[in-house]
Amino acid sequence: MTATIELESVPFIQKFKLIASDNKTEFIIDEKILNQSAVLKEMMEIQDKSDTEITIPLNQISAECLGNVIKFCKHYEDSEPYLPPIGPTACLSRPSQSHWDMVFLKSLSSKQLFDIINAANFLNISRLIDAGCFRLGYMTENRTVEEIRRIFQESGDFSAVEEEQIRNEPLWN
Amino acid sequence: MPLTPTKKRKIPAKNSVESNLPILQEGPNIESFFANEIMINVFKFLPRNVLDKCRLVNRRWNDIIDIHGYNFARRSIDKLNIYSEFCQNFITFGGFSLASRSEIQYVLDGNDHVGVPGIVHILKNSNIKCLVIGPIDLCDSNAEQILSVLQGADTHIMEIQMRRVGLGNITVKLFHKFCEKINTKRYAFSEMRQAQNEYFGNEFFNKMIFKESSYIYIKGLVANALAVPVAVDDETLLDFIFGVNIKSVERKVACLELPSISSQFVTKILNRFANEADITHMVTEATLLLCPPQTVLRSYQSLNIRLGYVNYASYNVTENKELQVEIIKQKGYFVNVFLSLGEKY
Numbered sequence: 001m002t003a004t005i006e007l008e009s010v011p012f013i014q015k016f017k018l019i020a021s022d023n024k025t026e027f028i029i030d031e032k033i034l035n036q037s038a039v040l041k042e043m044m045e046i047q048d049k050s051d052t053e054i055t056i057p058l059n060q061i062s063a064e065c066l067g068n069v070i071k072f073c074k075h076y077e078d079s080e081p082y083l084p085p086i087g088p089t090a091c092l093s094r095p096s097q098s099h100w101d102m103v104f105l106k107s108l109s110s111k112q113l114f115d116i117i118n119a120a121n122f123l124n125i126s127r128l129i130d131a132g133c134f135r136l137g138y139m140t141e142n143r144t145v146e147e148i149r150r151i152f153q154e155s156g157d158f159s160a161v162e163e164e165q166i167r168n169e170p171l172w173n
Numbered sequence: 174m175p176l177t178p179t180k181k182r183k184i185p186a187k188n189s190v191e192s193n194l195p196i197l198q199e200g201p202n203i204e205s206f207f208a209n210e211i212m213i214n215v216f217k218f219l220p221r222n223v224l225d226k227c228r229l230v231n232r233r234w235n236d237i238i239d240i241h242g243y244n245f246a247r248r249s250i251d252k253l254n255i256y257s258e259f260c261q262n263f264i265t266f267g268g269f270s271l272a273s274r275s276e277i278q279y280v281l282d283g284n285d286h287v288g289v290p291g292i293v294h295i296l297k298n299s300n301i302k303c304l305v306i307g308p309i310d311l312c313d314s315n316a317e318q319i320l321s322v323l324q325g326a327d328t329h330i331m332e333i334q335m336r337r338v339g340l341g342n343i344t345v346k347l348f349h350k351f352c353e354k355i356n357t358k359r360y361a362f363s364e365m366r367q368a369q370n371e372y373f374g375n376e377f378f379n380k381m382i383f384k385e386s387s388y389i390y391i392k393g394l395v396a397n398a399l400a401v402p403v404a405v406d407d408e409t410l411l412d413f414i415f416g417v418n419i420k421s422v423e424r425k426v427a428c429l430e431l432p433s434i435s436s437q438f439v440t441k442i443l444n445r446f447a448n449e450a451d452i453t454h455m456v457t458e459a460t461l462l463l464c465p466p467q468t469v470l471r472s473y474q475s476l477n478i479r480l481g482y483v484n485y486a487s488y489n490v491t492e493n494k495e496l497q498v499e500i501i502k503q504k505g506y507f508v509n510v511f512l513s514l515g516e517k518y
Contacts, residue, residue, distance in 0.1 A: 086244075090217045114206050121211050133215040140219065145229045153206050157231045166228055166235065 016044070017053040018066060025063035027070050028053060032077040038124035060122060065115040072104060072116070072128050082127035094134050101131035102138070110151070212237050213244075221248040221300075248299040255319055257309040264315055266292055266322070268301075281318065289322060296326035303332045304355070307364075310339035316351045323355060332359035332388070341367035348372060349380055358422075359388040368394040370404035378405050378413040385422045392430040392462070402431040407438050411445060414512070416454025424454060430462040439469045439498055442512065443487040446496040452489055452514070461510040469500060469510055493517050 016034050018027045035041045040056065047054060058066060076082075085093040095102055105113055117132035140148050149156055158166070207215070216224060216238060224245055228235045238245065253268035262282065269276040279295060281288045304323075309315070323330070333355055340348055352360065360383065365372070373391055383389060394401040405413075410432065416424055446452070461469075485498040499511040 086217075094218055117211060118207070121208065129211070129214055130218070133211070134218050136215045137218045137223070140223050140227070143226070145226050148226060149230050152230070154230050154234065156229075158229065158235075163229055 012049070014044075014049055015053040016040075017055045018070075019055065019057045020063035020066045021059050021061055022063050023057075025066070027066060029070060029073075033070060033073045036073045036076065036082075036125050036127065038126070040123060061119045062115065065112065065119050068108065068112060068116050069119050069123070069125070069128065072101075072131075073125065075100065075104070076127060082130075084126050084130050094137060095131075097138065102135060105131060105135040209233070209237055213241055216241070216245050219245070221245075221298075245298075248297075250296075250299045250301045252303045252305060253296075253299075253301050254305040255309065256305075256307055257315065262315075264309070264318065266296075281322075289318070289325065292322050293325040296322065296328055298327055300329045301331065303334060304330045304357075306333065306335045306338055308337035308339075310342055311348065311351070312342035313347060316343060316347060320351065320354050330355060330357045332361070333357050334361040335363070335365065337364045337366065338362075339366040340369075340372055345371045345376065349377065353380065353382045356382070358386045360386055361388070361390040362392070362394075363390070364393040364395065367396050368401050369396050370401065373401075374404040375406060375409045378409050381419070384413060384416070384419050385424075387423050387425045389427045389429075392428070394431070400431060402433040403429045404433050405429075406433075407435050407441055410434060410438075411442060414442070414456050414459050415445065415449055415452065416456065419454050422454065424456045426458045426460075427456045428460040428462065432461050432464065434461065434464065434468055436468045439485065439500070439510065443485055443496070443498065446487040446489055449489060450491060452492050452494060455514055456512075457514045459512040461512075463503065463507040464510055466502075466506070466508045469508060488517060 013030050016029050016031075018029060019025070020027075034044060043056075044054065061069070097103075097106075105116070108116065113132065113135065117129065117136070120128035120132060136152075139151055143151065145156075148154075212234065216227065219227065224238055228238050249270060250268050251271045253266065255264060255266055257264050264281045266279045266281065267277070277295065279288075279292050281292060306319070333352075343351070362373070373394060377383060391403055394403065412418075414427065449455075481502045483500040485500075487496045487498075488494075489496070493516070495515055495517045497511075497513045497515065499513075501509050501511070503509055
């Protein structure tokens with residue numbers, strides 16, 4: 001009797017197997033983690049449930065990066081769905097440096113950080129995209145234009161005259 | 174001098190997901206690491222002064238910031254002063270921003286609205302740390318004009334200070350509406366002229382916008398060259414201090430000069446504090462400056478005030494908090510009353 005109740009009360013949890021770009025490294029995750037990615041969630045909605053893991057190959061994401069993404073999502077597996085801040089006041093809502101997200105992202109190298117943001121964008125995990133962007137925002141703090149170029153690996157293409165023109169343009173800055 | 178031969182980069186069409194799909198690149202010689210889509214998201218969270226630096230990085234970034242500018246941060250203005258020195262019809266907007274050490278002045282002819290788009294453009298999306306209004310004689314038309322500028326520019330105001338503002342030509346209702354529409358959490362009024370009782374009376378303390386602000390400061394009300402008291406009755410002020418009927422806001426400081434409270438006020442607040450069920454929305458520091466001594470002291474204690482200091486306390490059991498009431502003698506006749514909410518000592 002008790003055994004039956006137990007069986008009924010345990011909900012079916014679909015497992016997924018993500019395979020990284022090296023075709024070797026596998027991550028087994030459940031719905032709570034998968035659903036944070038809008039892309040994968042949408043993909044899996046049309047998929048039938050299966051007793052075994054559903055395999056999803058992610059050729060674009062390296063094993064190391066995918067591990068980091070899953071680590072982040074695991075931290076939020078039981079949280080409320082994320083609502084991104086919008087509008088011109090969005091910059092006022094940035095998390096403090098001691099926030100878990102910021103500490104986690106700070107522990108990554110800049111290569112790892114850039115990879116995780118691109119991967120989050122690819123998988124459309126809005127919480128991770130925003131956290132990454134906030135972290136990038138902190139990295140631009142008190143930097144010169146030249147330093148920002150170096151951080152983001154962007155090359156400048158303005159002439160000195162044009163640069164001066166843009167510099168003088170805003171009335172308030 | 175041109176840095177490197179410029180390479181025109183195509184900006185993918187807005188809102189098209191396909192064209193923005195990231196291409197993950199490897200290796201050290203990466204031209205641009207992030208897709209426009211991600212850069213938009215990064216810019217969304219940057220303060221304006223950083224955005225202005227980012228515009229100088231290259232054409233791609235400049236274009237993104239230009240195209241999506243309306244979504245991005247406000248400019249930070251440390252102080253904006255709105256005043257009208259000689260003629261009521263001309264309003265001057267003067268301000269500065271410490272971050273860029275820039276200063277600006279803009280004069281608006283109050284008779285028409287020709288200049289409004291200009292100042293709206295300048296202030297567009299700004300975050301104003303302190304808005305100072307005055308000296309100015311407020312009237313229907315200039316109040317409306319100031320509002321149309323601030324709202325048109327969609328400014329975010331952190332604190333408003335009104336100094337030497339004449340209220341003779343504006344009705345109580347419109348004045349309250351004016352304050353309400355500016356919409357901030359910190360209000361300071363000082364040296365207000367023609368400030369008859371009704372402007373800062375019961376109606377003022379019943380307005381939600383003032384009740385929910387974290388900081389209220391009223392000092393130096395004058396009408397016809399005479400000091401005007403803050404004409405609020407005990408019950409309204411008590412409801413205000415205890416935060417009746419308001420929700421989840423941080424209320425910190427209220428400072429009133431010359432409040433017209435009765436001799437029972439201090440007794441009332443001590444008794445009410447001990448029995449109040451909900452003190453979560455209470456003002457944590459209230460200061461009543463220049464009270465006539467007989468209005469706040471019980472007769473047998475008025476002797477003590479000669480020593481300069483009387484202290485009372487009340488304890489709220491439900492919240493385990495204590496309300497301290499300190500009465501300090503001012504020079505001359507008046508006393509100051511300080512109410513502070515704290516942990517049980």
